[in-house]
Structures are given as structure tokens and as C-alpha cells.
Amino acid sequence: MTSTVIYEGDLRTVAQHLQSGTEIETDAPTDNQGKGQRFSPTDLVATALGACMATTMGIKTRDMGVNLVGMKLSVKKIMAADPRRIAGVDVVFDFPAGQVFDEKTKTILQRVAETCPVMYSIHPDMKVNVEFHWNSAVPA
Incomplete structure (x- = not known):
């Protein structure tokens, strides 16, 4: 397995790279109902x-x-x-x-x-x- 992705609600996810443990958060973009506070x-x-x-x-x-x-x-x-x-x-x-x-x-x-x-x-x-x-x- 490469990663896990958890949906945190409010159109945000947290993806974790399993080998390193590093994380990336995503948000929906502002033109698609999101906050645009993270990478989409x-x-x-x-x-x-x-x-x-x-x-x-x-x-x-x-x-x-x-x-x-x-x-x-x-x-x-x-x-x-x-x-x-x-x-x-x-x-x-x-x-x-x-x-x-x-x-x-x-x-x-x-x-x-x-x-x-x-x-x-x-x-x-x-x-x-x-x-x-x-x-x-x-x-x-």
C-alpha cells in the first residue's frame, strides 16, 4: 500500500505516505465549494x-x-x-x-x-x- 486518505469533513482530506509518515492535506478549491486553503x-x-x-x-x-x-x-x-x-x-x-x-x-x-x-x-x-x-x- 502507498498511502491512506482520511476525509476530515468540510471538504478536507489528510493523506499519509505510509513509508515515510509524511502527510499532505487537501481542500476543495474555492471554485468548487471549498476553502482553497490547501492544495486541491x-x-x-x-x-x-x-x-x-x-x-x-x-x-x-x-x-x-x-x-x-x-x-x-x-x-x-x-x-x-x-x-x-x-x-x-x-x-x-x-x-x-x-x-x-x-x-x-x-x-x-x-x-x-x-x-x-x-x-x-x-x-x-x-x-x-x-x-x-x-x-x-x-x-x-
Whole structure:
């Protein structure tokens, strides 16, 4: 088993990762009767995509001797109605100033990000837009 999820009422859940004991609380979003005080379940899906892309890139770059520390991903979830669902996710990668990547490395990193396990797990109707901003400053 991976996790347990307990419904606490008032549209809030607490999920516990069984191996580590860490917890994530969720709330329904404000546009769906919730308080929006925590990640919503659909926020977690979009965020999981970004985290998976970053993680798989980290695994690959470890073998390549490339340092991605400071790489920032901005994730935007796009909702649709009838039925209510995630229609799309925009992911923007910003790399710290001073990191220089040759074209081969850029191609490898893009392919790794765009073929992460979460990407392969999402519905093909969900539109995913990915942008790579190479050598741009990461806002604080």
C-alpha cells in the first residue's frame, strides 16, 4: 500500500505516505465549494507532473554530471467543466543564470522531462504545454 486518505469533513482530506509518515492535506478549491486553503486533489495531479519531470531530469543529470540545483518549475492547472476535469497543465522550466547547456544536453533533458512516468499516466486528452527557459534567472 502507498498511502491512506482520511476525509476530515468540510471538504478536507489528510493523506499519509505510509513509508515515510509524511502527510499532505487537501481542500476543495474555492471554485468548487471549498476553502482553497490547501492544495486541491487536482492541484496535486498537476504538481505531481512537474515534480516527476524534475525528478527524472535529476536522475538523468546525476549520470551526466550536470547540476540542476536551483531549477524552478512553474505549474499552471487548467480546469474544464462538463465533466469537471483537468483540461491542461502548463509547465515552465527556469534554469539559474550561469548554467550553460549545449544542444545535446537540452534535447536529452527535454525528452526525459516529457517522458516521465506521470506524463505517461495522464489522459491523452489532457493538453500539456511545456516551456524551457534556458539560462534565465530564477526569481526569488
